[in-house]
Amino acid sequence: MTASLEQLRRCHFAVDLGAARTRVYVRGVGLVVDQPSVAAVNTRTGALIAVGEFAERMKGRTPHYIRVVRPVSGGTVVDIEMAQRMLRGLLGDKVRRALRRKPYLRAAACTPHEADPLARRAATETLVGLGARRVELVDTLIAAAVGCGLPVQEPEATMIMACGTTTTQVAVLSLGSSVAAERIPVGGEAVDHAIVQHLRHQHELTLPGQSVRPLHIALSNMGITAQGPASTEIRGRDVVTGLARSVQVDTAAVRNAIETPLTAVLDGIGRVLRECPPDLVADLVDRGITMVGGSALLPGLDQMLREATGMPVHIAEQPDVCAVRGLGYMLEGRIEPLMLAPIGA
Template structure:
């Protein structure tokens, strides 16, 4: 693992600060927080108005003196003070009182695979500002693999693709460590931006953020007819409200383009792996995790391009925090690699 499991078992709380959602796991209690990583602030007073789901619903609907912010971007904390305020509200008074009674409490937090020292320091300061006296950093790829139930501690290859809101991480793991990994700036937000641009170019219509989800469902063949679906937005020329019928096949072609970046990352990772590990993957396949693992057409694209079996985790969006929780609870036992005695 990227860190001593013995130190992780001393932690009381695990936090996954994602660009889309923030999740908190409390030891022996389970998942206690699963909310959007969004906060609404009154710019006149500096007061926090809303956090989580309510703040997300305010996006694009606020007057000028209310600002909706996202303190986490691409798995990195970009606004430490706001991230602390958001977490302080989400975890509630009960948990904060428990932390005050245990001044030596330890916490674990997920960080991206290639996080630089500044990103790691921001994650540590976010949790120490809440009262944690020690913060353990865990690679999000390892945590997600554990949460998916992959045997990462064994001497065999496991491949995981973690699709987040802003980025996608690809890694091959063996013996509890990362053998090779890549990170590409392609995620759910990239797909949403491509869809918005396509509708604007083809229909001169600006879509609201809430219109993207129904289009995803239509692309997946659920909740809408496959011959098209109706969306509402603002006309680019007149500024008036207008509705148009969207060609689902046209949207599908637009979505495929940014997803090819993930294929390049998978190829780069496989080229850096020993042949024995690649042979393992041909049989075991690839595990998809992350909140954007269900992107329309993603699974079929990877299966056709790689020729390997594809599996989607049972709970892809909470794999990382569930993996951290398993390590906190002592459910993961690594292979002992002590020197052999003569």
Template sequence: MTLSLEQLRRCSVAVDLGAARTRVYLKGTGLIVDEPSVCAVNLRTGGLIAVGTQAEQMSGRTPGHIAVVRPISGGAVVDITMAQRMLRQFVGDRVRRAWRRKPLLRAAVCTPFDAHPLAQTAAVETLTGLGARRVELVDTLVAAAVGCGLPVELPEATMIVVCGATTTQVAVLSLGAIVAAENVPVGGDAIDRAVVQHLRNHHEVLLAGHAVRPLHLVLSGPDAATGAEVHGRDVATGRARSVRVEAEGVRAAAQLPMSGVIDSIGSVLRSCPPDLVADLADRGIMLAGGSARLPGLDTMIRDATGMPVQVAEHPDVCAVEGLGAMLEGEVRPVHLGPLAT
């Protein structure tokens, strides 16, 4: 981690290209972009109509000649050109001009620990197309752990579960590196689909996918005991109908897709040395990522593992904030002294 920190301190920009949201951190300024990773494109002309929040609001409401696309999936750029166009709109002309005035601009970007070389190349090309002369790749797990305030640079075990939109990453870290990790193709989107299916089967209501996340937020808040009212389309009549949804039903629907994450946590623990697992008995598991606040997720993991589970204070921005802390030099490497002779 020492070498990585020295390289990262030379970077000026940190980027977290998430499947759900894209975030940009500017050194000395802080977080300047936090927008959905969504673009609305005119299929006839190829022109970009909207990006971010405005494009996300168009999802499911567009005519045939307008498509709402996501250029990032599972932490990997799947459409480099569209990702570059989206980032250009996000950062704005003023920031781009400031970048151009730095001939040796360096950028850092979060990537999954098991990212394919082609996915890493796509992330690098996306940022070099915006003017970066050098791009440093940082494991999302390490960046998120730093953003959560975990002492990843110490010779002690820390366990983090990063719950994204399309994937969930589980890892045990020590001395600034990953000891054991797994990537599960299950995330918030899979849980959303399970909730939509639950409403269809038990309440006979069709709910739009983008309306599920506000439902999660209500059911994870102080009013969870009273449930939440949702508006959708009646399966039989096609008319608009409102139903009240209980938190217990949503938690039960989320158990099936989350079983893969539970199995992955057990597999990672079995791959770790006993001394590190002993460290985790008291410290427990830290949840980060945009889906970490799903109702009942922490309780589900706690019951399955018997370990303490804590949700980060700001789980959705942990990765980019941790990357920013590395850029600012707030993380210090451990320097081990020479052996006595």
């Protein structure tokens, strides 16, 4: 953990800037923002037109002079100025005025595991632009583990898997820090892309840009497991004619299509386990893996991990808000620090 719990208790608000959604927690108030990390800009005037849900609905439906952008990619701010403007719009005037009244405004933010100095600086400058005088950075994996109630501070193994939009982070935690961790450049978008490509090549079908998670449309019930439905109907646009049509999709073929991106995740889990001391791996036999993040809800993903690893796999309650909830717990002082004072003579 980059920041100490004592420093985090002095923070007034916390931000989880994700590639898919942005969440803001205000101490004493709770979660005040949970919106898509999207902004719409008028390229002629430079004016910000919309942010959040409304901006996301504009994607693929705007005239040429309106650009819909995502200032965050893979948990890293790629456009600091646009991220600041988006956050101001999401917070609204009332919350911003309340924060500005703080005499020495402090903020906390999640950063991906082993984020490089540029990524940490971008997160810091984004919140400084909102008026924060000091910014504390917390590893996303530790914040998420705290948010789903795992005993992060104890001398025992806790394995967490943060399934994001563009990346998947896996770590074994003990005594408040990561013992072994892996950041895999595969997330929910890679799974969606594999399904979209399969439908295009095998069925000459293009899904609409506003379809809600192609995987959720293509699969149901038992999801990507073999016990799921044999086929399902899906609607889209014909690649050749451009007309709308529907086809029956073989879910077994869909499972094969998404095998490649999910195999990379399984390989990452294996590498993390091989780096861990045997005593910690033994702890995980009963406790297993806890999945957090929005992509943890991909249907059947937990069952596939159980079959591949032989360990229990649990999906956290409200997995998509675990990281910001963990930051909130730290701000509110709900987490007791583990005292490791030196033994005096």
